[in-house]
Amino acid sequence: MSIPKFYVRGLVFYTDSFMSTRMKDIARDLGVSVITISKVLRNHPDVGDETRERVLARVKELDYRPNLAARSLVTGRTYLVGLVVPDLLHPFFAEIARSLSEALRTSGYYLIVSSSDEDPDLEEQEINQLLARRLDTLIIASCRSTVELFFRIEKQKTPYVLIDRTLPGLSANFVGVDDEGVGMLATKHLIDVGCKRIAHIRGPETSPGIRRVEGYKRALTQSGLKVIEDYIITEPKGDVETRQRGAEAMRQLLNLKPRPDGIFCFNDPMAMGAMNYALDQGIRIPEEIAIIGCGNLHYDDALSVPLSSINQHSRRIGQEAARIALGILNSKIALKPESVIIQPELIVRRSTQRARTKNVPSRAKPRL
Amino acid sequence: MSIPKFYVRGLVFYTDSFMSTRMKDIARDLGVSVITISKVLRNHPDVGDETRERVLARVKELDYRPNLAARSLVTGRTYLVGLVVPDLLHPFFAEIARSLSEALRTSGYYLIVSSSDEDPDLEEQEINQLLARRLDTLIIASCRSTVELFFRIEKQKTPYVLIDRTLPGLSANFVGVDDEGVGMLATKHLIDVGCKRIAHIRGPETSPGIRRVEGYKRALTQSGLKVIEDYIITEPKGDVETRQRGAEAMRQLLNLKPRPDGIFCFNDPMAMGAMNYALDQGIRIPEEIAIIGCGNLHYDDALSVPLSSINQHSRRIGQEAARIALGILNSKIALKPESVIIQPELIVRRSTQRARTKNVPSRAKPRL
DNA sequence: TTGAAAGCGCTACCAG
DNA sequence: CTGGTAGCGCTTTCAA
Numbered sequence: 001m002s003i004p005k006f007y008v009r010g011l012v013f014y015t016d017s018f019m020s021t022r023m024k025d026i027a028r029d030l031g032v033s034v035i036t037i038s039k040v041l042r043n044h045p046d047v048g049d050e051t052r053e054r055v056l057a058r059v060k061e062l063d064y065r066p067n068l069a070a071r072s073l074v075t076g077r078t079y080l081v082g083l084v085v086p087d088l089l090h091p092f093f094a095e096i097a098r099s100l101s102e103a104l105r106t107s108g109y110y111l112i113v114s115s116s117d118e119d120p121d122l123e124e125q126e127i128n129q130l131l132a133r134r135l136d137t138l139i140i141a142s143c144r145s146t147v148e149l150f151f152r153i154e155k156q157k158t159p160y161v162l163i164d165r166t167l168p169g170l171s172a173n174f175v176g177v178d179d180e181g182v183g184m185l186a187t188k189h190l191i192d193v194g195c196k197r198i199a200h201i202r203g204p205e206t207s208p209g210i211r212r213v214e215g216y217k218r219a220l221t222q223s224g225l226k227v228i229e230d231y232i233i234t235e236p237k238g239d240v241e242t243r244q245r246g247a248e249a250m251r252q253l254l255n256l257k258p259r260p261d262g263i264f265c266f267n268d269p270m271a272m273g274a275m276n277y278a279l280d281q282g283i284r285i286p287e288e289i290a291i292i293g294c295g296n297l298h299y300d301d302a303l304s305v306p307l308s309s310i311n312q313h314s315r316r317i318g319q320e321a322a323r324i325a326l327g328i329l330n331s332k333i334a335l336k337p338e339s340v341i342i343q344p345e346l347i348v349r350r351s352t353q354r355a356r357t358k359n360v361p362s363r364a365k366p367r368l
Numbered sequence: 369m370s371i372p373k374f375y376v377r378g379l380v381f382y383t384d385s386f387m388s389t390r391m392k393d394i395a396r397d398l399g400v401s402v403i404t405i406s407k408v409l410r411n412h413p414d415v416g417d418e419t420r421e422r423v424l425a426r427v428k429e430l431d432y433r434p435n436l437a438a439r440s441l442v443t444g445r446t447y448l449v450g451l452v453v454p455d456l457l458h459p460f461f462a463e464i465a466r467s468l469s470e471a472l473r474t475s476g477y478y479l480i481v482s483s484s485d486e487d488p489d490l491e492e493q494e495i496n497q498l499l500a501r502r503l504d505t506l507i508i509a510s511c512r513s514t515v516e517l518f519f520r521i522e523k524q525k526t527p528y529v530l531i532d533r534t535l536p537g538l539s540a541n542f543v544g545v546d547d548e549g550v551g552m553l554a555t556k557h558l559i560d561v562g563c564k565r566i567a568h569i570r571g572p573e574t575s576p577g578i579r580r581v582e583g584y585k586r587a588l589t590q591s592g593l594k595v596i597e598d599y600i601i602t603e604p605k606g607d608v609e610t611r612q613r614g615a616e617a618m619r620q621l622l623n624l625k626p627r628p629d630g631i632f633c634f635n636d637p638m639a640m641g642a643m644n645y646a647l648d649q650g651i652r653i654p655e656e657i658a659i660i661g662c663g664n665l666h667y668d669d670a671l672s673v674p675l676s677s678i679n680q681h682s683r684r685i686g687q688e689a690a691r692i693a694l695g696i697l698n699s700k701i702a703l704k705p706e707s708v709i710i711q712p713e714l715i716v717r718r719s720t721q722r723a724r725t726k727n728v729p730s731r732a733k734p735r736l
Numbered sequence: 737t738t739g740a741a742a743g744c745g746c747t748a749c750c751a752g
Numbered sequence: 753c754t755g756g757t758a759g760c761g762c763t764t765t766c767a768a
Contacts, residue, residue: 020524022761033739038763048737063520065500069446070761072437073744080480088469089462098456101483110497112448112480115469129478132433152431156388243666272670298611302640304672390745401755406747414753438745441760 021064030054041066072134081109081325082130084140086118091297092267092314093141096163099318100139107326109136118204120144131156137325141165143206159328161321165206173328175320175340177312179208182344183215186264186292186310189346191223193354195262195290199231201249201274203266212294216264231260246273254281261289262352268293268300268309275305275351290352294344306349313342389432398422409434440502449477449693450498452508454486459665460635460682461509464531467686468507475694477504486572488512499524505693509533511574527696529689533574541696543688543708545680547576550712551583554632554660554678557714559591561722563630563658567599569617569642571634580662584632599628614641622649629657630720636661636668636677643673643719658720662712674717681710 023037030037032051039047040055047055058064072078081104085093101111112135116123120143127149130138138153138160147170153160161173183200190198200216203209217227233249246265250273253260265271271293275285283289285305293300296311320340328335391405398405400419407415408423415423426432440446449472453461469479480503484491488511495517498506506521506528515538521528529541551568558566568584571577585595601617614633618641621628633639639661643653651657653673661668664679688708696703 024761034762035739035764036737039738042763046737051737063523065496067441067761068501069437069440070744071763073435073441073746073761074763076744078437088456088466089459091457091459094457094462097481098483101456101481105482110480110482110501112478113465113469114473114478115466128433133436133478155431272667276670299640299667299671302644302672303667303670304674306672392745402745403747403755404753407754410747416753419753435745438760439747441745441762442747444760 020067021062023066026055026058026062026064030058038066076134078134078136079109080133080135081111082127082133082135082138083111083113084116084123084126084130084138084142085113086116086141086143088113088115090269092164092295092312095314096141096318096321099315100322103319103322104325109326109329116143118143124149127153131158134158136329137161139163139321139325142167143204145205159325161324163317163321165208167207171337173324173337173339175317175324175342176208177317177342177344179211180215180218182208182294182310182312183212183217183264184219185215185344185346186212186294187216187219188223189292189308189348189352190262190264190290191219191225193262193286193290193352195260196225197228197231197258197260198225198262198264199233199253199256199260201233201246201253201263201265201270203270209266212264212266230256242267242269243273243276246270246275247277248273250274250277254278254283259289263289263291265291265293268295268297268307271307271309271351272303275303275307279304286350286352286354290354292352296345296347300347301349305351308349308352309347311345311347313345316342389430391434394423394426394430394432398426406434444502446502446504447477448501448503449479450495450501450503450506451479451481452484452491452494452498452506452510453481454484454491454509454511456481456483458637460532460663460680463682464509464686464689467683468690471687471690472693477694477697484511486511492517495521499526502526504697505529507531507689507693510535511572513573527693529692531685531689533576535575539705541692541705541707543685543692543710544576545685545710545712547579548583548586550576550662550678550680551580551585551632552587553583553712553714554580554662555584555587556591557660557676557716557720558630558632558658559587559593561630561654561658561720563628564593565596565599565626565628566593566630566632567601567621567628569601569614569621569631569633569638571638577634580632580634598624610635610637611641611644614638614643615645616641618642618645622646622651627657631657631659633659633661636663636665636675639675639677639719640671643671643675647672654718654720654722658722660720664713664715668715669717673719676717676720677715679713679715681713684710 023034026037027034036047036051037055040052083097083100088094088097097113104111114126116126123143138158140160140162141164142162147167150170150172161175164176166174187198198220200213202213213232220227233252263274265274271291275291278285278289285291292308294310294312296309300307300309324338391402394405395402404415404419405423408420451465451468456462456465465481472479482494484494491511506526508528508530509532510530515535518538518540529543532544534542555566566588568581570581588595601620631642633642639659643659646653646657653659660676662678662680664677668675668677692706
């Protein structure tokens with residue numbers, strides 16, 4: 001790189017390579033100013049028709065695209081929204097990523113995704129990176145248990161929306177399902193189908209894990225059933241490697257006396273793991289043990305025993321998060337934090353369909 | 369914004385808000401030059417220990433992070449890699465995204481993902497965006513059938529790696545499975561378990577779809593079986609809404625006389641759809657019809673009839689793509705395009721386990 | 737309708 | 753070891 005700059009530029013012009021085109025090059029070619037090019041590219045009205053035509057022609061010819069990093073530097077906007085999730089492979093988050101990306105794209109925003117692997121330190125690193133890149137908004141399904149990081153985000157004036165998980169003591173934009181409702185809905189359903197000894201394989205110490213347990217307990221209490229702590233199995237990393245954890249939890253539950261006859265699992269993969277383990281032990285589902293999960297994943301109805309579940313409406317979570325994010329970005333004034341709580345929906349399949357059923361909502365449609 | 373700039377900056381200093389910190393601010397506070405700050409932040413050795421300490425202290429105190437957009441503008445590097453896939457929800461691509469992101473992160477690169485929804489025009493738009501952002505590399509599972517777009521990428525001097533799908537007439541970096549091998553492996557397996565009339569629900573007109581058909585035909589021919597065109601069902605968008613398509617294809621196949629007794633499906637969701645439809649019609653699997661898919665998705669062994677499949681090693685695809693991308697980024701000279709062809713692996717489960725089995729490789733491990 | 741001047745926040749280069 | 757000068761590619765403001 002000891003070649004003087006102007007010489008390099010000279011080469012560009014003749015060899016059509018090495019460095020990429022800039023507005024300056026087009027301006028020189030056409031004998032107009034850089035500003036004019038800039039205006040044309042942003043559809044600014046202050047340009048004569050003929051000039052505009054000529055510019056567009058040359059832009060097309062060179063397949064020119066303005067450098068967005070340079071633009072960002074001036075405008076302070078990156079048109080980039082960051083999404084931080086614990087695990088992209090988890091269909092729940094993949095679906096959110098998908099709907100979010102779709103919704104943002106129509107407004108010209110792009111999504112940059114990162115995975116925290118359910119590790120609070122990694123999450124912090126990722127968020128630091130995203131902050132350094134000056135993203136316009138962050139959308140976060142956080143695995144942190146303290147609010148300090150979020151205060152730091154606020155200090156940088158980067159708007160953010162929490163999804164799926166809230167933090168106590170944090171007044172922020174939030175979109176998620178009513179998790180206590182999830183716990184109640186699932187547990188009440190097990191009670192309705194005649195289960196007497198209902199266990200819960202719970203999730204991690206994030207808000208969904210905590211609230212679903214609360215809902216579970218509340219449903220039991222309301223129906224006059226006792227909460228038995230042995231029936232609550234804790235699986236620390238609820239959204240990672242869940243099938244093995246579900247199986248292990250089921251192993252523990254099967255050793256209890258009396259054995260539970262209904263299990264509400266934190267999520268579907270966990271329920272799948274638990275169910276397979278039980279089936280492998282020769283236990284009949286739902287006759288001996290009824291099982292319900294959460295997430296309503298798309299393969300639930302193709303399982304060896306189709307799995308009852310709670311629909312969390314992940315698609316809507318992404319859409320609502322996008323709506324809030326765009327609202328903030330289009331508003332010149334600071335908006336009050338908004339909370340969108342989505343109501344869960346019970347989906348009944350065979351894994352909870354027992355003889356003594358009463359009060360069961362209409363069946364899920366036959367598969368396909 | 370009619371407040372004079374210096375006044376605004378003055379406010380910053382006292383109110384700790386409104387605009388974000390810059391190197392200039394820290395330099396002023398400490399009475400050193402901006403350059404010194406920059407050097408400290410990039411671990412440049414040319415800084416005295418005491419100065420370095422003071423800078424780091426202030427940086428920490430202010431929770432300062434350099435503006436990466438500004439840095440990019442100077443260095444010409446964004447430390448951003450773009451991934452373009454047809455569908456993030458598809459576990460195959462989600463897994464690739466995951467492993468890719470993991471591998472890149474350890475070298476300081478970040479991943480920006482976009483979904484093309486299996487739409488060539490959308491894919492082009494997405495790629496244009498990514499090019500405008502001057503990403504350091506692009507990783508693309510393309511749904512395009514012409515190479516013109518890729519020549520344009522090459523003109524911008526943006527290195528790229530194709531994954532999963534190649535294009536005829538394009539000499540580019542590529543990582544993917546040996547798709548003809550996939551077709552042969554699956555079809556041969558069906559032949560080995562005694563199937564005589566083997567159908568194929570094929571994928572789209574991208575290289576995996578095309579090559580798998582070729583492998584299917586070749587396996588038939590090699591075993592002295594005739595290729596019957598009616599037994600090949602075409603499903604245009606193979607990686608989108610696949611279950612419905614699988615079911616529909618199965619409906620067509622069941623109407624044929626004689627009915628096929630073995631089906632190789634382009635991917636697992638399609639196989640799931642096909643299998644469920646057949647089961648709902650009262651057909652016994654694998655006794656009446658054996659089914660094999662491709663992808664070896666994580667729920668395959670929990671299905672009502674556990675699904676035989678071909679493992680495509682998506683994790684490795686991500687890792688290899690990352691390796692190639694990093695190789696390009698760390699090399700000062702232009703490298704020759706590299707091709708990594710991963711060998712597929714047969715996973716046998718119940719959906720192809722028939723009485724007349726011969727020559728069947730060892731069973732998949734019992735679930736969990 | 738057009739464009740000159742100024743500057744976004746940072747780093748490369750080279751002189752001291 | 754330190755820092756001044758110059759400039760990355762673009763937009764903003766305002767004058768012509």
